[in-house]
Amino acid sequence: MTPQRPPTTPAEGQRVTPEALREKYESGATVDELVATSGLSYGTVLNRLHDAGTVMRTSWQTRRMRQDPQARQRLAARLRTLYEQHGATLTELAATAGETRRGARRLLIEAGGTVRTTQQTQRMRAAARAAERYKVALSLRARYEAGATVPDLAKEHSYSVATVYRLLHQAGTPMRPQHSHGPAHDTRERP
Template sequence: MTPEALREQYESGATVDDLVTASGLSYGTVLNRLHGAGTVMRTSWQTRRMRQDPEARQRLAARLRTLYEKHGSTLTELAAAAGETRRAARRLLIEAGGTVRTTQQTLRMRTAGRAAERQKLALSLRARYEAGATVPELAKECNYSVATVYRLLHQAGTPMRPQHRHGPTRHDGQRP
């Protein structure tokens, strides 16, 4: 997460704790990035007052709707990002004009997103393989098994190079 993105979220009402939860960064890293981006820090009472401000509430609701609709976040993730309960996050989402999904809709959305990411990875591996990298090298770089890399390469329709045979050869240079 860039310092500017953290600053934007902080200025729209998120607390440092919210940013830590949403970004997965440590508390100190979030603070350092906010300071590096020139963020003017609030006190806890200023944050409470800001959240009571209708405009700040609208900005927070709009940000939660974006997270929910474009990034596939769940109500639990929205609650963590907003520093609210699931019920309050749901209310904010509806206030912003969002529609609450069923659990099945969220699962289908996330599955489709993972499939797209996997296809992107497969195409990236194909390009590197066609540029000369070997399957074991790709497996080591990506921290996947050799079998998984082969499966991804086949998924991407990669024409495979012939396997090398390392068995014994006859005296005339031919294999038995």
């Protein structure tokens, strides 16, 4: 039978909360260090970190964090830029950072970013696609006004002729008159 450890409790008024443990852990402390400073068992520390929604690091992530304390801040700032200026999703941020979605979200918030809803992200991406399409439409307009034909533009850009017409219309392009391929019609009245 293994001897029981005498229970150690923090001083009166210094209850160890899950949030306090999470804050220390996220600032670089290891679970072993939290066990030593809190007087709690290893399992209790892990449970409280889990209750606080803490994303656990691997040992190499802890080493990397300790080698360069500014690395986390730089990573968080980079993720915020990708998220806000380029419309990246949390899943894309997680892949970039080598983190989980929750970890990427936390880094984003640490950098002062605010998390978008899925609908906001979809609207943002739709607006970006619309802006890109408008650029294409303006480019097609310039080529059309320089003398290119609609079928030539469709072939160059791998679009259908209908798509080219729609994009030209969106760009407000004045269209050239269509050619009549039949016999010339005399529109004068005959006596």
